[in-house]
Amino acid sequence: MFDIRWIRDNPDAFDAGRRARGLEPLSAALSSLDDRRKAAILRLQAVQERRNAAAKEIGQAMGRKDAETAERLKAEVAGLKAEAPALEAEDREAGAALQDALMEIPNLPGEDVPVGADEGGNVEQHRAGQKPGFPDGFVPREHFALGEALGLMDFDAAAKMSGARFVVLKGALARLHRALGQYMIDLHVDRHGCEEIDPPVLVRDAAMFGTAQLPKFRDDQFRAGDDHWLIPTAEVPLTNLVRERVMDERELPLRFTALTNCFRAEAGSAGRDTRGMIRQHQFAKVEMVSVTAPEASDAEHERMTRAAEDVLEGLGLHYRRMLLCTGDMGFASRKTFDLEVWLPGQDAFREISSCSNCGDFQARRMDARYRPAGAKATRFVHTLNGSGVAVGRALVAVLENYQDPDGTIAVPQVLRPYMGGLERIGPAKGKS
Structure with a gap:
């Protein structure tokens, strides 16, 4: 099984090994799956960070007795909380898609292995x-x-x-x-x-x-x-x-x-x-x-x-x-x-x-x-x-x-x- 980081760092070597096995290049498609996974992680992290920041701001607003701001922030936190399950599911699905793709990839042949179809x-x-x-x-x-x-x-x-x-x-x-x-x-x-x-x-x-x-x-x-x-x-x-x-x-x-x-x-x-x-x-x-x-x-x-x-x-x-x-x-x-x-x-x-x-x-x-x-x-x-x-x-x-x-x-x-x-x-x- 391959490390996606190695594939991204060595796309030409990876695709050359696949071609030697008679398989289509795959580095670009795997990189796209990885990009999707990373984007899902970043979106989820951004939501979590904003929830944490908003929670602190709620405390600060209540300390100032600014009820209007506190209520607005509470509404924002509730919206972020409702958004989180979908983002978590997207993160899991993107990670699973990449993992499934990596599991289906055969090993690459050594340099001294003759190239042949059968x-x-x-x-x-x-x-x-x-x-x-x-x-x-x-x-x-x-x-x-x-x-x-x-x-x-x-x-x-x-x-x-x-x-x-x-x-x-x-x-x-x-x-x-x-x-x-x-x-x-x-x-x-x-x-x-x-x-x-x-x-x-x-x-x-x-x-x-x-x-x-x-x-x-x-x-x-x-x-x-x-x-x-x-x-x-x-x-x-x-x-x-x-x-x-x-x-x-x-x-x-x-x-x-x-x-x-x-x-x-x-x-x-x-x-x-x-x-x-x-x-x-x-x-x-x-x-x-x-x-x-x-x-x-x-x-x-x-x-x-x-x-x-x-x-x-x-x-x-x-x-x-x-x-x-x-x-x-x-x-x-x-x-x-x-x-x-x-x-x-x-x-x-x-x-x-x-x-x-x-x-x-x-x-x-x-x-x-x-x-x-x-x-x-x-x-x-x-x-x-x-x-x-x-x-x-x-x-x-x-x-x-x-x-x-x-x-x-x-x-x-x-x-x-x-x-x-x-x-x-x-x-x-x-x-x-």
């Missing part, structure tokens, strides 16, 4: 790992075909209970899904220095506003009763851990990680990935959140992205890193790296992690600050978030990359300790 403008940074080798003539199957053939992935049972975009995992696939989440969270805690958090998955409006899911993306969220939302990502509760806090610089950086279920309405995804586990209403994800001083956030962004890459490399998966262009970045992001994993069944790369530097955009919405060493004034922190990684999509990648022509699935070496030593997943009992 995903076609994203820039590949590097690739790692190798595509799996399959026998000649073998056509790799997609994950849902593999899972259903094993009798361990049931979309029909899930649909009867919950509708489309849900799945029931059974037996060894359920354990593999759990193993993936445990492997990831252990990696981020033990190797990458994150503090493990077990956060609520129900949050209030203020928390969703703080990380910018509200108000713009209300239709993408699941409401839970009158007071709560189901989290679309653990970014929401993890980032809000520093809400309305002033931290000492020595506390930074803060690094959190959590394995949670996440819930998304997928309101804009009609017809996309309708089969399988790529795009579901409920899914598990390991999230990373960092809170840093502004000068450290670029380096922290690289560190976080490497931590997510470490997961994929440990699983022996082929992937590429993409720098997202201005037209494909998220609302709160100033710079984003996407990691895309190779899926042989789709013969394509698909996103499995997104790591974003939000600068002070979320911190302003949450009023999260720190005090630099030796300074009296506080500064807004920078916040970063990244999936490390999406557990369901990692399961998809393991199934498709580790499949054998006989339909069985080899268990990656790093997951076998979490699987009780199981090396290969075969059909469920009674399934051949």
Whole structure:
């Protein structure tokens, strides 16, 4: 969220950032809203000051026994008092209009972010790992075909209970899904220095506003009763851990990680990935959140992205890193790296992690600050978030990359300790 004073002081930079995102300039319109707000404040202040002055004059007139003047002033005060509610309402409305406009503005892209209209403008940074080798003539199957053939992935049972975009995992696939989440969270805690958090998955409006899911993306969220939302990502509760806090610089950086279920309405995804586990209403994800001083956030962004890459490399998966262009970045992001994993069944790369530097955009919405060493004034922190990684999509990648022509699935070496030593997943009992 932006400070209107910064926009007024830097209108050209603000509008240039919006143009890079493919949006219309807005500094002039916002300045007009601010002028309206200021004018309403000045009018209300003038009325209040005149009421106070007139009240004193009434006392002076009565002291002089000037009844006529006192009555005239009393009438003036009564008129001013009657005028005040309308002016107060105008002040509130002008302030609310400006606030609403500021809440709808996405973050500005960093200077090193490529300008582009959509995903076609994203820039590949590097690739790692190798595509799996399959026998000649073998056509790799997609994950849902593999899972259903094993009798361990049931979309029909899930649909009867919950509708489309849900799945029931059974037996060894359920354990593999759990193993993936445990492997990831252990990696981020033990190797990458994150503090493990077990956060609520129900949050209030203020928390969703703080990380910018509200108000713009209300239709993408699941409401839970009158007071709560189901989290679309653990970014929401993890980032809000520093809400309305002033931290000492020595506390930074803060690094959190959590394995949670996440819930998304997928309101804009009609017809996309309708089969399988790529795009579901409920899914598990390991999230990373960092809170840093502004000068450290670029380096922290690289560190976080490497931590997510470490997961994929440990699983022996082929992937590429993409720098997202201005037209494909998220609302709160100033710079984003996407990691895309190779899926042989789709013969394509698909996103499995997104790591974003939000600068002070979320911190302003949450009023999260720190005090630099030796300074009296506080500064807004920078916040970063990244999936490390999406557990369901990692399961998809393991199934498709580790499949054998006989339909069985080899268990990656790093997951076998979490699987009780199981090396290969075969059909469920009674399934051949």
